Amino acid sequence: MSESQLAAADTTPDGRPLGGTLMEMKNITLRFGGVVAIKDISFDIREGEIRAIIGPNGAGKSSMLNVINGFYHPQEGEIWYRGARRKAMKPYQIAKLGIARTFQNIALFKGMSTLDNIMTGRFTHMNASLFSQILWHGKAAREENENREKVERIIDFLEIQSIRKTPVGRLPYGLQKRVELGRALVAEPSLLLLDEPMAGMNVEEKEDMSRFILDVNEEFGTTIALIEHDMGVVMDISDRVVVLDYGRKIGDGTPDEVRGNQAVIDAYLGVPHDD
């Protein structure tokens, strides 16, 4: 198929070489009872790229992200991560593998400050014993200082110094999204999953968020997989795009290729389906 050939292109649209395969989804099928959410989908995510998953409502995008994230376990298919087949895991085990995510409907601790919320993202890096933590001695103190520095670097990176001590429940939506991104970033993920990072934002907030996503990718070399509705944003920032419709893959390639793909155009303009 022509799609798989396109997916194998070795440079990004702006000419950056693509890294090796970080994650590969092989023939994934996910069912909820009788409902087939994802049907026999295969695609890969390569190191250092920004990979978008798009599709109309109900296409299976969020389910796909939840499969990558280990929250759903597909009935069929294989997930290969860093060259090894991944077994069914709990989400926290996945987090330890270096996969972090944000949520479509913000999932922050509303009563806690920005700083504390982002600090929770470092939990995978806290290994001191309970005893040491209670006494605030040795390893616990050292770890907290290190973690705080990492958190502060991210606060600086996302330009949210002014809301460091503000309870996140009081923040406007766009800033809460940024805090959530911050919490995912401090985990120092090698793969960052973003579930509709621009949903509900105004143009200015979208521009800011796009810039942060690009900066994260460039500064930290983080591989990013994102779901997004806003076509303009997706086409601007993604290196490669996979298009889903009714749980099936209908396109895969660079933004330009996807834009010219008839199946994709039909799906978005609402051509009646055969099945």
Add this chain to the structure above:
Amino acid sequence: MSSHKRENAYETVPQLLARNVHQFGNNPAYRLKELGIWQSWTWAESAAEIDSMALGLVDLGLEVGDHVAIIGRNHPVLYWAMVAVQCAGGVPVPLYKDSGSEEMAFVLEHCDARFAFAEDQEQVDKIMEVAEQLPKLESLVFVDPRGLRKYGREKLRHYQDLQAAGRHARDTAAAVLEERLQAQCADTTAVMLYTSGTTGRPKGVVLSNRNVVQASKLSAEFDSLRHDDSVLAYLPMAWVGDFVFSIGQAYYTGFCVNCPESADTMQADLREIGPSYFFAPPRYFEGLLTSVQIRMEDASRLKKWLFKSAMAHARAVGPDLLDGKPVGAWDRLKYALCDYLVIGPLKNTLGMSRVRLGYTAGEAIGPDIFDFYRALGINLKQLYGQTEATVFITIQPDGEVRADTVGVPAPEVEIRIDDKDEVHYRSPGTFIEYFKNPESTASTKDPEGWVATGDAGFIEEDTGHLRIIDRAKDVGKTATGDMFAPKFVENKIKFYPDILEAVVFGADRDRCTAFINIDLTAVGNWAERNNVAYASYQELAGHPRVAEIISSHIETVNRSLAEDEMLSGCQIHRFLILHKELDPDDGEITRTRKVRRRVVEERYADLLDALYNGSENVHVETEVTYEDGRKGSISADIQLHDAVIADRVRTVESAA
């Protein structure tokens, strides 16, 4: 101090730096909040940073007299860069960091800059965008590397790389640097600052080391500034005030300059630092007072009552206590109680607990606002100055502080008022020239060194205080022959927290009218409390109930104008509320927020016509420029409103 050099031996900023290393070597010279922690550098450490930066500049090929642009927010590295450029024989030219590419291109080209320091990617991008127009620009030095990883390195380097190169080249560059430092004296140029100017292109004001050091010395002695004072540097580096406070006075007295973490955290950083010496434009004090009032509106009844009673007493006796006037023991006791319960905590919240000396300048400040801060026991004073004077023209001495004057001539400043009421001055701070602009220099500064300020004013006979009426060229006559002083009226209108900006028209017309900008914070809060729904600035500005409020303010202003025999002809007959805020990106106000009357008049010509032809409403299409230089347009239907005119109080007809 064993080897105390004579004071006048220090003629230049680099010489003052050397003295500070000797005298206060281990005292903090700069602080910067970074990663949530205040980092500090002593005078000795700062001098070492400056030294390697200066060596780097020599190594890069900086020649004596070269202009070096400095663009960014208040940051120790950029302050070091300014002094390093001076050490290396160059002239620092700080630019407003929020100027667009075109504005920057003009200045960079005009001053033939070969090198520039840019804070971050945003500033680098702006310069890159116009690089083709700037063939003389050789290289850029940046402070924050974020986002610049992929940029070519031929013309671009990190400041630490510049310093490393400088240290590496020490063997050859050190001798050159030393020679250049030796050659500097009071007459060499210290800095060039571009004035935004309410008319025309910016002009480069050349200030010598004598200007800077003398102006700093005299003003520091006037207010007895000490080396243990501290300031928060948050005003634009391109503004002469910041240069004199954060470099001139800081180097002269050896106090510490604190840089906030970001523009948004300024208020929190202010609280943490608790500066003893604080400068802010009237707009800042207005905004702060508005936010206090808004928070008090939402407070509980008991707190409201406490605040009201404490403030009433503070307003009655606070200013007198500050001025050292006699105050009864009972009132003192009551003030102490108010201080303990309300004033102290409030000052702490505002970050002003330790302010020993506060200044405001640039615009007139509302008497209510001024008195509020003085009532709190904050020694807020006014001064009058301009770039061409290295700030100081007049200044208010302790004990003679008033809202309506700008004080007496600063030390060693001479003032005279010409027959057209224009204020002229001559001082040690008087600038050398406008760069590459001998005509303007000649028309502003006469051969004897007197400089025309362009402001009309008079000296009060009994106190010797200067009072500024208006910009000299704006003062005119209405068609009916009454005196017309727009700024005077605008200031009266702007004293209302609901009103951010006002532009009054009326020269050579039969009556006066005004454009009003509402203050989004104050009016927005009112809307919230009164269940007035709005989605945008434009919608709120066009709300009929907002117009009612503004109308009542204008009515009060008219009544107070009617009592003034000279200005009763300036009453506002009609007004409208603009659908957008006046914006420096559109050229409507300067970066220091002074209204460009001509521009506003031209851009909104149709609105102005409508104010005079009696129409009820008018449809406008306005082009706006976004921060990144892109253009767009907004359209609006604007209502015009008639204001209530008060009867003139004509006491003696012959007075005017």
